[in-house]
Amino acid sequence: MIPAPVVPLVCYQILAAILFTIGVVGVLVRRSALIIFMSIELMLNAVNLSFVAFSRQHGTMDGHIFVFFVMAVAAAEVAVGLAILVAIFRNRDTANVDDVRLLRG
Amino acid sequence: MLIPAFLFAMFAGVAIGCAVGMVFHRNPVHCALLLVGVLLSISGLFILLNASFLAALQVLVYAGAIMVLFLFVLMLLNIRGESPLLTRGAAKGFGILFAIVVFVELLWTVLSPQVEPGGMAASPSVPRSFGSPAAIGRVLYTVWLYPFEITSILLLIAVIGAVVLAKRKFG
């Protein structure tokens, strides 16, 4: 048996909250689409950390499975997202989100 | 007793430091590297939580594949840091305000005793196989079999989508 962890669950939750918030700041204030993308990855990772911590707390594997799925979806998302970015960069020669506003006229 | 607490503090510190650096660094390649730092320290935290399989997967998939893809695109397109760094005008202030609201809300949720009774109590001990590939496989291929299969279809769609999007148009 693996004994109970030394660091209580709530520490992991607070850390996850801090990382998630930093990710939110990145998405909202940065202009480069790539950095926004990275910030989204950061938010996903914060949630993953929280999942794993809860999973450990309850002693069940379901949280791990969720993280597994999140990783798979993140991989798919990055592949498509970066392809879109490359396409945008080819057409408009910029990766900044506030320069890409064709729909606004 | 002291070692896990020290490791947690170290990984948490590195993660937060790298995350802040990532959001406010101008050079996108440095941002990507700092994010790799965050991912590696989260992998370390996974090990502290006895999730050895996920820790390896985190390094392999996130740091080893996804971030290399990021770097590849950064170098291929030769994207420079944006200037000004942050969005102009009201969006910036609103963004930070919104982030603070989100953080307070998250803290409220985490610290409120109704959400997680015994959240402050020590976690139970778990069997040695906890977080091992065998344990994950057993659950993944029984309870979560259909989501797993759907994920494979999702990945296939993503592959095709990426090829279609990134391909130059003929003629």
Next chain:
Amino acid sequence: MDIAFLIESLAKVLIVLGFVLLGVPLIVWMERKVLGHMQDRIGPERVGPFGLLQTIADGIKLFMKEDLVPAQADKVVFILAPAITVITALVALTVIPWGDQVTILGRTVPLHIADVNVALLFVLATTSMGVYGIVLGGWASNSKYPLLGGLRSSAQMISYELAQGISLVSVVLLAGTLSLAQIARQQAHMWYVVPQFFGFLIYVISGIAETNRAPFDLPEAETELVAGFHTEYSSMKWAFYFLGEYANMMVVSGIAITVFLGGWHGPVLPSVAWFLIKLTLFLFFYIWLRATFPRLRYDQLMGFGWKVLLPASLLNLVVTAAVVAL
């Protein structure tokens, strides 16, 4: 977590580290000597008996050289990149079992630094981190040819990692464990190279591509890219890249031996001796390949990785899975 365990681990770390630092000059010497004889030359012979100390002399020369950092280079990343290459290679060596467990002073000591239950994944993870050393080195130099070399290598390593990982998964299906120590122990009667010969072939080919060795040394193709990603590197930083490359060869060989070639199993001689013999033979094979094959063209390399190696490894996996299930 007692003191004896701590001392034991520390001793093992130091021994493996010393082995790498002493072994790499020996491998370099062997490479130059073998290449020389294969090309009808003698190879180094002046420094020390049979030229054995030639690499040491070269090392001292590199140490004394001026350490250049290009003016427009990204200094931090430029210095970080070679270190990443060496560190990832050394970390991967920690899970390789160098021999059967031995008893020292009434204490059973397993001859690997750490028995991780996901050791195989751990190795794959660290080698995938090794890409950063090369890509960043190419990028941080802020120069055309290194950048091209870095981009090439990142594409190459991502492509060949897949085939490599999948060929190892087939063995995992047979062994039923990801722990390298257990995989090695299971091969007392039959080496996994027998049922998994195609997996072994795929692993070796992609392993050579992973370590950027001939005939897959496109990232440093001197006829096109000057010296590839390390064009701007000099002195000890360059030596670090060199050390990393050879340590990575040790990792790939060590995994091939542990997973496919029976690990430390062998008659008469002690287990460590067998491991070292196999390691030397595998490294000789590396050098032999370099002397034999011309370099591939880049599109051939990528086409081979994606259109031949990956489908072949997937087919191998499916067949293995079917056989195991029956």
